[in-house]
Amino acid sequence: MKIFVCVSLLSIVGSCATLSYKEKIQNIKDGIVVNQPDKIKQYSSTITSTELKEHLYKFASKEFEGRQVGSKGQKLAANYIKDYYISENITSPIKNDEYFQDIPKETLGLDYNDSENVVAYIEGTEKPNEVLIISAHLDHEGIDDDGNIYYGADDDGSGTVALLEMAQAFKLAKKDGHGPKRSILFLHLTAEETGLQGSRYYVNNPIFPLDKTVSNLNIDMIGRVDRRHEENPNYIYLIGADRLSKELHYISEKINNTFFNIDLDYKYNDEEDQNRYYYRSDHYNFASHNIPVIFYFNGEHDDYHKPSDTPDKINYPLLEKRTRLIFATAWQLANQENRIKLDN
Numbered sequence: 001m002k003i004f005v006c007v008s009l010l011s012i013v014g015s016c017a018t019l020s021y022k023e024k025i026q027n028i029k030d031g032i033v034v035n036q037p038d039k040i041k042q043y044s045s046t047i048t049s050t051e052l053k054e055h056l057y058k059f060a061s062k063e064f065e066g067r068q069v070g071s072k073g074q075k076l077a078a079n080y081i082k083d084y085y086i087s088e089n090i091t092s093p094i095k096n097d098e099y100f101q102d103i104p105k106e107t108l109g110l111d112y113n114d115s116e117n118v119v120a121y122i123e124g125t126e127k128p129n130e131v132l133i134i135s136a137h138l139d140h141e142g143i144d145d146d147g148n149i150y151y152g153a154d155d156d157g158s159g160t161v162a163l164l165e166m167a168q169a170f171k172l173a174k175k176d177g178h179g180p181k182r183s184i185l186f187l188h189l190t191a192e193e194t195g196l197q198g199s200r201y202y203v204n205n206p207i208f209p210l211d212k213t214v215s216n217l218n219i220d221m222i223g224r225v226d227r228r229h230e231e232n233p234n235y236i237y238l239i240g241a242d243r244l245s246k247e248l249h250y251i252s253e254k255i256n257n258t259f260f261n262i263d264l265d266y267k268y269n270d271e272e273d274q275n276r277y278y279y280r281s282d283h284y285n286f287a288s289h290n291i292p293v294i295f296y297f298n299g300e301h302d303d304y305h306k307p308s309d310t311p312d313k314i315n316y317p318l319l320e321k322r323t324r325l326i327f328a329t330a331w332q333l334a335n336q337e338n339r340i341k342l343d344n
């Protein structure tokens with residue numbers, strides 16, 4: 001009898017708990033209202049494969065010598081990004097219009113020279129102190145002993161040029177009177193390939209307080225198709241979106257369903273996944289500070305970390321579509337009424 005009471009009580013409590021979790025999720029979903037859908041369409045369409053391609057052929061060219069941390073090629077790459085923001089009239093959040101967040105050699109280890117993260121931002125119109133960070137790493141593997149250049153067109157030239165195009169689109173919107181309500185920081189990180197050092201430096205020396213940082217959308221390789229998706233290239237892997245904020249996950253899905261219908265593949269978001277990608281790019285340094293992240297990734301391919309990762313192998317229409325998805329998600333995060341909530 002006693003046992004029976006316990007069991008039935010358990011089942012009641014159990015079902016109540018299940019229901020309330022379901023209700024909670026439904027409430028989150030119901031609370032998401034896509035912000036200015038016509039504007040999202042209008043400005044995301046200014047992100048074009050032609051411009052992405054132009055930038056990428058330059059950024060992943062011989063001239064930049066594989067962009068190894070602290071090398072001449074990496075400095076050229078950093079300056080290319082900086083000059084672009086200046087030419088687009090997109091300012092820096094660091095005083096005196098300094099676009100470089102300098103990282104001393106001592107921090108990077110003896111093998112490397114000084115390096116720098118490159119930063120630009122668009123100030124929010126209503127909540128300028130709250131900031132969304134969109135990031136990609138600018139460095140790659142340099143040149144090997146045989147003189148082979150590691151171009152890193154996908155890794156992470158694709159993410160880099162995506163940031164340039166998104167910044168331009170947000171800037172244009174602002175010029176037209178539709179600037180983001182929250183600030184957006186475009187963060188080009190150095191020293192990812194040497195152990196996520198650029199992002200670690202940033203979270204230890206944040207330009208905006210971390211508790212005012214609403215989210216980090218990190219892009220590392222979005223221009224290619226992996227073997228799993230050869231038959232259907234209309235996909236992108238999303239990692240981390242639901243780990244700290246279910247709201248972020250459902251926003252990301254709603255934006256995709258409303259505008260793009262890309263197959264969002266969560267294979268690598270599985271906490272048991274052996275590849276552990278969640279821990280392997282710059283977003284992790286933000287997530288470990290309790291900042292909700294999404295990591296956008298096309299998966300590994302035959303040219304991954306080889307000199308053959310070149311710009312001619314990029315699928316530019318796909319890069320355009322994925323960049324537009326990230327732009328639209330960023331628009332929502334920067335403009336919706338309340339900043340996204342962390343789960344309890």
Ligand SMILES: [Zn+2]
Pocket residue numbers: 137155156192220221
């Ligand atoms: Zn990478």
